[in-house]
Amino acid sequence: MNENITDHSLARVEAPEVLSRRRFLEKLSITLVGFCAAVVGLPLIGFVIAPLFRKVPEQWVTLGKVGDFQIGKTASVTVLDPSPLPWAGITAKNAVWLRRESETSFIAFSANCTHLGCPVRWMEGAELFLCPCHGGAYYKDGNVAAGPPPRPLFRYDVRIENGEVKINAVVVPISTTL
């Protein structure tokens, strides 16, 4: 087929001023391409990585009335993301394990295993939290009882205000072992 028509290369020898002009046009074009890429690309990158820099405001979330929880018992409590996106649906829900130690003392544990984040389950009879993924086990105070978890269950800050139990913010605590 007409392969020769695709060969547009110039073989002739050019004058120095033509070459100089060509080099200038080359640099100009490359600079403009870089500029255009930056104009479009920088906001794009900023948009995509914005969540990395979004500061989560300190928010106290109510878990329930003090009287709702029995002393010596541990219960899972559903909490809602205080500022969910409108289309979050049920993913705006989260759960924490709340243990009432005494009349005035509560411990709120993250439900995420500190090994790889799987949801730990409370075994009432054994007074242990067990992880279904890799067999991590924690005592009722959140300390590691067995298995691979590198640290105790994450504890949220808890306070009692106007007869209500509240915890500080709802985040997935990320464990870094190095």
Next chain:
Amino acid sequence: MKRLFTATWLWLDDRLGISVLLKPMKHIAPQDSKWWYVFGTATMIAFIVQVATGVALAFSFIPSSSQAYETLVFITNNAPFGRFLRGLHYYGACAMVLMIGAHMAQTFLFGSYKFPREMTWSTGVLLLAFTIVMGFTGQLLRWDQTAAWSVVVAAEQAGRVPFIGDWLARFILGGTTIGGATLSRFFAIHVFVIPAIMFAFIGLHVWLILRHGISEPPTAGKMVNPETYRQEYEELLKKSGKPFWPDLAWRDVVFGTGLILAIALFAFFIGPPALDKPPDPSVLNADPRPDWYLLWYFALFALIPAKIEGYLMILGPIVIGIILFIPVLNNKGERAASRRPWAIAVVLLSVIMIGSLWIAGQQSPWSPNFEAVPLTEKVIGATSGPVFEGAQLFHDKACLNCHLIQGYGGRRGPDLTFVGDKLTRDNIIIRIVNGGDNMPAFGSSLKPQELDVLAAFLQSRKRPIRPQDQSPIAQN
């Protein structure tokens, strides 16, 4: 009429350059490139299946955290061909992972990564990595309970990367927790970002194959010498080369047809993976597991010592880097696997390692059995008294979640079916109270009376005494 068709074709061909575009299909390749060489094309065929079925699924899938699950239920249960299409997409992914693995093993064993095809290998390794990322993000798009928790697991793992772990985790979650921003990120990555990169790399990979030619099957004793290889290869093609299309490509077409048939049969008869419960992070009765192609990785985290897990995050990329740059380390010399025993060992060990970890991941003996039911009176061997009460307590205190008694219970801890033959009462109590060897200490959660009945039950777990084992005195 025929003349009209011919004239139309010639006009289109002249204006569009179709013949020129397809000319590389007829490039000359070594005639001995036979059935071992079909895996690369098969991978690409599986990729095309993925693109086609993925585009079709996107017609009904809504990448919204609140609606995605419902759309998948609709696609699976209500949409015409929806279940079949989901099945095609899933088994297409399985086929792609298997074929790229086979292609890589064949290329490595044939020494095809050596001069001048170093970059062909490296781009292929990157395509393998992109395929795995596609597999993982695809599982997340199912957006059921397992998917939602898998995102958390991914974020936790990313969080372990030194220095930038926290940023990576936030990037994955789309914030500090699962929510509205999470799924749409994975959708964009799975549907636009990685496929676009894969298209580019597949193009580059194919271009490199055309540039350097399909490698000839190795001959024992024939060395790759970068100074003479190209000339020898050209001479081989002149002497015995055949056009790729159709002389060699027919095998790819036959194998590809078989592959698509297999994908379709699996999709039709077995169907797509069942959807788990909705992605509600407040429901903690979840048991997240990755799809089979990452199950070995899941098992790895249960079996390696916890102390070195953090280093795995560094070691992993180093291993990938070594695989990526194998040709730089060794790009000449012998190609035949029969003269490269280490190459055979590496492939065999990789298959054995991944296979063993996969089986371990399937069984997950390290996970407690949350479905353990109380032991029956027949297993206990009593209907009342300390042994019976101890058996009840063995269940209530979650011992049965981790220990087996006559095949019932969990496998996380030792099988205690005959523990009474091995440990004395005191030893049993010491072990229960203090724990040890990956067992929690129960000293603070058991009353003395509870310890007594538990010990009584465990002491009663002995091998049945057969008549021939009894001493003459006892028999008399």
